Every structure is written in C-alpha cells, then in structure tokens.
Amino acid sequence: MKSLVTINFIEHIRNNKVIWRAENIKNMIHLEGREFLIKTAFSNDGNLVPDNYYLGLDARDDLVEDNDLTSLLDEPFGNGYVRQALPSNGTGFAITETSGVYKALSNIITFSASGLGWGPVKNMFLTTESDNSGILISSLVLTSPVTTVSGDVVSVQIALSLQDI
Numbered sequence: 001m002k003s004l005v006t007i008n009f010i011e012h013i014r015n016n017k018v019i020w021r022a023e024n025i026k027n028m029i030h031l032e033g034r035e036f037l038i039k040t041a042f043s044n045d046g047n048l049v050p051d052n053y054y055l056g057l058d059a060r061d062d063l064v065e066d067n068d069l070t071s072l073l074d075e076p077f078g079n080g081y082v083r084q085a086l087p088s089n090g091t092g093f094a095i096t097e098t099s100g101v102y103k104a105l106s107n108i109i110t111f112s113a114s115g116l117g118w119g120p121v122k123n124m125f126l127t128t129e130s131d132n133s134g135i136l137i138s139s140l141v142l143t144s145p146v147t148t149v150s151g152d153v154v155s156v157q158i159a160l161s162l163q164d165i
Helices: 031-042
Strands: 005-014 017-026 052-058 084-087 093-098 101-106 109-112 121-127 136-146 153-160
Touching (some): 005 136, 017 136, 031 136, 052 153, 084 109
Antiparallel strands (some): 005 017, 005 153, 052 084, 052 121, 093 101, 101 153, 109 153, 121 136
C-alpha cells in the first residue's frame, strides 16, 4: 500500500498506564488527498495550505480511496473528543532527515475522554478542517478498536514521508 502518513506510535492510556500501544501503522491516501497534495505543491496558489491540519477518529468498516469526509462513520461527538489540530506554520511538525529520508514528524497530540467516554473507534484520519468542509487526506486502520472511559487519553504521533509513495 502507498503511504504518506505513518502512525509513529499511538497509545491508549487509562489510570496513567498504557493499556494498548501500536507503532508504524501505514495509511491510505485518499483520491482527494492526492489531488490536494499535487495542487499544493505545483499550483501557484499560496492559499491552499490550511492554518492547521486535523487528526480525527472514526469507526468506518472499510477504508477506500474515494472516501471523503462525508464517508466518516461514528466519529465521536462530545465527551471530551475534538479533532486535534496540528499547525502547518512550522510549530506542529519538525522536519527530520535520516539516511536521506525526510520526514515531517508531528508533535504528540492527545485525545481526552470525559463524561461517558467514546468509541469504539477503528481508524484515524488526517484532514484540512475541524469540520466536514475540508479535504480527507488520508486514513489508517488502528490495530485494535479503542473504546474510552472518562479520564482515558489517546496519545499519537504521526510522521509524513514521501518514501513509501
């Protein structure tokens, strides 16, 4: 599978203990995500880069290339869940290079559960907006569904690289 985004790590934490962790999960780049990347890199429109990219969680059973934000299924609502912003201005990602491979490594972001918690969620996605008006760039399947209770935290760090495209 061609991959732009990799989950460097994702952890589900309860009572300050990691109850699930996965690393190096590859994604699917959606068709509109491919179009967005090409237009952003090769058009002369400086307005294409959003102020923030957003990570979100949902429960789609199948990820397919032509998914868009209307395809999301059971994205949590409330109980502490919000899509998490990653600024595009240089503060949300660090550019790294190892053995000729360049990566944009995100800050560690945190989804927090309150009230009744939320889930199960099966997927993480990257989009250009905090609502459904944006572009669904990529999605990936978590190695295990995540269901939270109040006080749980899901921490994640992603890496973007052109190496696997």
